Amino acid sequence: MKRGSSAPVRAAIYARMSTDKQSTDSPGDQIARCRDFAVARGWIVAEGLVVEEPAVSGASRHNRPGFLGLFERIDEWDVLLAWDYSRLTRDPEDYFWIANRLAEAERTAYDCMSGRDLFDLASQMMGVINHHERLKIGENTRRGMRGRWERGFATGGAPHGYTIGADKKVLIDADAAETVRRIFQWSAEGEGLRAIAYRLNAEGVRAPRPRRNRNLAQSWAPSAVQAILKNPLYKGELIFGRTRWKKVHSTGERRCRPLPESEWLRRAVPELAIVSPELWERVQAIKRSKGSTYQRQSGGAFKTTQGHPAYRHRGRHLLTGFLRCGICGGGFFDVHGTGLLGCGWSRDRGPRACVSALRVSAADLEARVLGAIREQVLVPEVVAYAVQTALTEIRQTLSRDDPEKLRERLAQIDAARERLLDAIEDGSVDMEDVKRRLGRLRTEEADVRSRLLELEAEPLDAESLRPQIEQRICEMRAALEGAADERRAALKAFLGDDRLRVLPDAERGFRVEGLLRVRLEAGPARELEGFRAGRIGGSGGGI
Ligand SMILES: [Zn+2]
Numbered sequence: 001m002k003r004g005s006s007a008p009v010r011a012a013i014y015a016r017m018s019t020d021k022q023s024t025d026s027p028g029d030q031i032a033r034c035r036d037f038a039v040a041r042g043w044i045v046a047e048g049l050v051v052e053e054p055a056v057s058g059a060s061r062h063n064r065p066g067f068l069g070l071f072e073r074i075d076e077w078d079v080l081l082a083w084d085y086s087r088l089t090r091d092p093e094d095y096f097w098i099a100n101r102l103a104e105a106e107r108t109a110y111d112c113m114s115g116r117d118l119f120d121l122a123s124q125m126m127g128v129i130n131h132h133e134r135l136k137i138g139e140n141t142r143r144g145m146r147g148r149w150e151r152g153f154a155t156g157g158a159p160h161g162y163t164i165g166a167d168k169k170v171l172i173d174a175d176a177a178e179t180v181r182r183i184f185q186w187s188a189e190g191e192g193l194r195a196i197a198y199r200l201n202a203e204g205v206r207a208p209r210p211r212r213n214r215n216l217a218q219s220w221a222p223s224a225v226q227a228i229l230k231n232p233l234y235k236g237e238l239i240f241g242r243t244r245w246k247k248v249h250s251t252g253e254r255r256c257r258p259l260p261e262s263e264w265l266r267r268a269v270p271e272l273a274i275v276s277p278e279l280w281e282r283v284q285a286i287k288r289s290k291g292s293t294y295q296r297q298s299g300g301a302f303k304t305t306q307g308h309p310a311y312r313h314r315g316r317h318l319l320t321g322f323l324r325c326g327i328c329g330g331g332f333f334d335v336h337g338t339g340l341l342g343c344g345w346s347r348d349r350g351p352r353a354c355v356s357a358l359r360v361s362a363a364d365l366e367a368r369v370l371g372a373i374r375e376q377v378l379v380p381e382v383v384a385y386a387v388q389t390a391l392t393e394i395r396q397t398l399s400r401d402d403p404e405k406l407r408e409r410l411a412q413i414d415a416a417r418e419r420l421l422d423a424i425e426d427g428s429v430d431m432e433d434v435k436r437r438l439g440r441l442r443t444e445e446a447d448v449r450s451r452l453l454e455l456e457a458e459p460l461d462a463e464s465l466r467p468q469i470e471q472r473i474c475e476m477r478a479a480l481e482g483a484a485d486e487r488r489a490a491l492k493a494f495l496g497d498d499r500l501r502v503l504p505d506a507e508r509g510f511r512v513e514g515l516l517r518v519r520l521e522a523g524p525a526r527e528l529e530g531f532r533a534g535r536i537g538g539s540g541g542g543i
Helices: 027-040 065-072 092-104 121-150 174-188 193-202 222-229 277-290 344-349 362-377 380-399 403-426 431-456 462-480 484-495
Strands: 010-016 044-053 079-082 108-111 162-164 170-172 237-240 243-247 254-258 265-268 294-296 302-304 323-325 332-334 340-343 500-505 509-522 526-536
Touching: 010 027, 010 065, 027 044, 027 079, 044 065, 065 431, 092 108, 162 174, 174 193, 174 222, 174 277, 193 222, 193 344, 323 332, 323 344, 340 344, 340 362, 362 380, 362 462, 362 509, 380 462, 403 431, 462 484, 484 509
Parallel strands: 010 044, 010 079, 079 108, 323 500
Antiparallel strands: 162 170, 237 265, 243 254, 294 302, 332 340, 500 509, 509 526
16 A cells, blocks of 8 residues: 555455355445445545455456456555455465455455455465365365255256156156167167167157257157167166366366266166166177267268278268258268268168158269359359349448438437446446447447448449459359369358258259359448359259
């Protein structure tokens, strides 16, 4: 505290309610006690620098904007008060960060409960103790979750074969449990994942709900069968704690980390067993003897560690990943390693999931798609039409803008900013709130200004852009004839996240449907987007 001896000491107060609920003192109580502490010493509490954060963890400073804000305004106070040190931080690194900031600015902080200041050696010990305290709280939380499972309560969704009762207890779903039993039985008899999926789909057995893509039809995939066969819960063994949340020090962010198998918590839950331990073990032994592990891939397809011939060719074709089966929506790729592309769902899930028996030569498909792009899309007339359409759309948007109103809005934004800046000088506002509002004003201002600029600019027309359009078409055509990754990048630019759908066609063997976007840079700061929808035709091809 370097200010003149006559100037009063200004105190800032920080209070925090922890998420761990270990402390029963509310932030309001903590602040009241800190005020008493200040008054007893003849200090004044700097109003506007009394910060409370209701339910954040003390594990990191990064998730506590109010706390960081106090240090940004360190010039406005002389001492920082907290009821006890664990309110300021439970992390040793943050402890030293605080100590360094205070030392630099010749400030200090007080733990009002003990009356010690931060540079007191005993206080430093407290920082270390708090760290251990926090680790202990994490451990307790983990144990609490485990206790919940041990009492038969669910912590998340229930696997296939179970349901969650009204009292949150996990129960066996008799119908689905019967399916699980049959899956294990078939696997023990030597049936493969795909054969089992076929059989279930052929019988119309209710499938687990897909986690992603919920709008797709429900059917059994080999991956769903596999997930069931390896879950020990079906033999009555509950595993908990495969992962743990860990803090990343540099960012304060929390990440989920897998734990080694030796640290997993296992517990017998015979009341939840659906198959006998013997049957479960027999299935695992068969899986081991087959010596291959299946891994789920993004396309819903599989790959084996042994390099099944059906998958060796994956990714080899230009169009791999850009295609979908036009009938079921599943992946469309090289299904048998023969250069013939087909529906992956039809192969993996059986005819009940998809009836498509269509096989298309990769070379034919590639020729047809690229030919259509070159001849029907990347031609000056089509692109000029797309540009014209986009320009018309822009002009329509612009004509809805009234320049007078836009200028008026700019003046209002200015006035609002002035008011916020005044409020900061008063010191009567929440800085975070002000920052957010200033940010919003800045975004709106940029938008209004660019709309004004466009209104004042000369209107564009497609004819004047023609040289640019032709240039761009040449580049795109060149990209489509370039190296493999360049061609894939060009296709990605056309399709975005959309996929081309491959369908059987009586006349031409197959047809491809899709939407291609032509992206063009035109005008000073505006991206134009034109569309050409429809079928990509072409002659011949197909089977
Ligand atoms: Zn299909």
